[in-house]
Amino acid sequence: MTQDELKQAVALAAIDYITPKLTRDSVIGVGTGSTAKYFIDGLANLKGEFAGAVASSEASAQQLEKLGIEVYELNQVSELLVYVDGADESNDQLELIKGGGAALTREKIVTAVSREFVCIADESKWVKVLGDFPLPVEVIPMARSYVARELVKMGGNPVYREGVVTDNDCVILDVHGLKMVDPRKWESDINQIAGVVTNGLFARRGADVLLLGTADGVKTIKPKY
Ligand code: 5RP
Numbered sequence: 001m002t003q004d005e006l007k008q009a010v011a012l013a014a015i016d017y018i019t020p021k022l023t024r025d026s027v028i029g030v031g032t033g034s035t036a037k038y039f040i041d042g043l044a045n046l047k048g049e050f051a052g053a054v055a056s057s058e059a060s061a062q063q064l065e066k067l068g069i070e071v072y073e074l075n076q077v078s079e080l081l082v083y084v085d086g087a088d089e090s091n092d093q094l095e096l097i098k099g100g101g102a103a104l105t106r107e108k109i110v111t112a113v114s115r116e117f118v119c120i121a122d123e124s125k126w127v128k129v130l131g132d133f134p135l136p137v138e139v140i141p142m143a144r145s146y147v148a149r150e151l152v153k154m155g156g157n158p159v160y161r162e163g164v165v166t167d168n169d170c171v172i173l174d175v176h177g178l179k180m181v182d183p184r185k186w187e188s189d190i191n192q193i194a195g196v197v198t199n200g201l202f203a204r205r206g207a208d209v210l211l212l213g214t215a216d217g218v219k220t221i222k223p224k225y
Contacts, residue, residue, distance in 0.1 A: 004034075006122035006213030007086075011038030013211045013218040014084045014120045019046065026050040027077045029110040030064060031085020032057040032103035035120050039084050040064055054080060056110045057103040058167050074113060083114035087121050087207070088133040088200070094119065094207040094223040095183045099136030099200030102166050108198050111205055119207035123214045130183050134159065134174035135190075136200040141171050143195020150193045151175050170197050 001009070018028065030040055030053045040060060043053070044067045052070030054077065055061035061071045085107060089097040096119060098104050111117050137158070139147045144160065151158040156175040164172050180186045183203035190199040210221040 001213075001215060003122050003124060007035040007120075008038045009218055010120040010122065010211045010213040011035060011042055014039050014118055015042040015046065017118060017209075017211065018082050018084065019049070021081060022046065022050045024049065024051060026081040027072055028053050029080040029083030029085075029114045030055050030060050031083065031107060031110075032060050033086040033101045035086035035122070036060060036084070037063065039120060040067065043067065043069060054110055056085065056106040057101070074109065077113070080110065080114040082116045082118055083110050084118045084120060085111075087119050087125055087202075089125050089127045089130050090119060090121060090207065090210055090212075091127055091130055091183070092221075092224040094210050094221070095130060095201070095203040096206055097130050097133050097135055097200050098202055099138070099172070100133070102136065102138075102161070102164050102172050104136055104200040105138050105166065105168055105170075105198045108202065108205075111202065116209070117205070117207045119210045121210065121212055123212055126212060129179050129181060130201070131179040134176045135178055136161075137173045137175055137190060138166055138168070138170050138197040138199070139173055140195045140197060141169075144171055144173070147193050147195045148173055151190070154178075154189070168197065
C-alpha cells in the first residue's frame with residue numbers, strides 16, 4: 001500500500017471509530033493536513049448524524065463548508081466530543097510532534113477542548129524517540145531572531161519556514177537536531193521563551209488513541225504508560 005492509501009485507510013477507520021459515539025447534538029473537532037483531509041471527505045457520509053465541527057485551520061473549515069457541514073467557532077461550544085487529526089510523529093506514549101502544516105496552535109487549542117483525541121497516521125510517523133521530524137515552533141514575528149537564538153542555546157538548529165504565515169499571523173521556526181527523550185519537559189521549556197506562541201509537541205496532552213495505518217491493516221494503539 002502507498003502512504004496515501006494508508007492515510008485513506010486510517011481516515012476511514014476514524015469514521016468507523018467515531019460513528020457510534022455521535023449524537024445529533026455532537027460537535028466534533030477536525031484537524032489539518034492530508035490525512036485529516038481524507039477524514040473530512042468521509043464526514044460527508046455522516047451529515048445529519050452530528051451538529052457540526054470546529055476546524056483547526058481555515059483550510060479545513062473551507063473543506064467542511066464545501067461539503068455542507070456546519071462550521072462552529074470554538075467560542076460557541078464548551079466541549080468537543082472528539083478531535084480527529086494527523087501527526088508528524090508519534091511515540092508509544094502517543095506523545096506527538098505536530099505542525100507540519102503550520103496549524104499547531106489552533107490544533108493544540110482544539111485538542112484541549114476535546115474529550116478524546118483520536119490521532120490518525122500512517123506507519124512512517126511511528127518513532128521510538130521524537131525529534132527526527134523538525135519541531136515546528138510558532139513565533140510572534142518580532143521575536144523570530146530572539147527565539148531562534150534561544151533555541152540554539154537549547155541545542156537545536158532552528159530554520160525559518162520562509163513564506164509561511166500562520167492563521168494567527170505568526171511565523172514558524174522548524175527546529176532540527178533535537179532528540180526528545182522527555183517531550184513533556186521540552187514542550188514546557190520551549191513554551192517559556194518569550195515570543196513563542198506554542199510549539200508542536202503534544203506531550204502534556206497527547207492522543208488518547210492512535211489509529212496507525214500499516215501494511216498489515218489499521219492498528220488501534222493506546223498510550224503505553
Ligand atoms: C498540521 C499537522 C498535521 O496533522 C501533520 O503535519 C500531519 O500531516 P499529514 O496528515 O499531511 O501527514 O499537524 O499542522
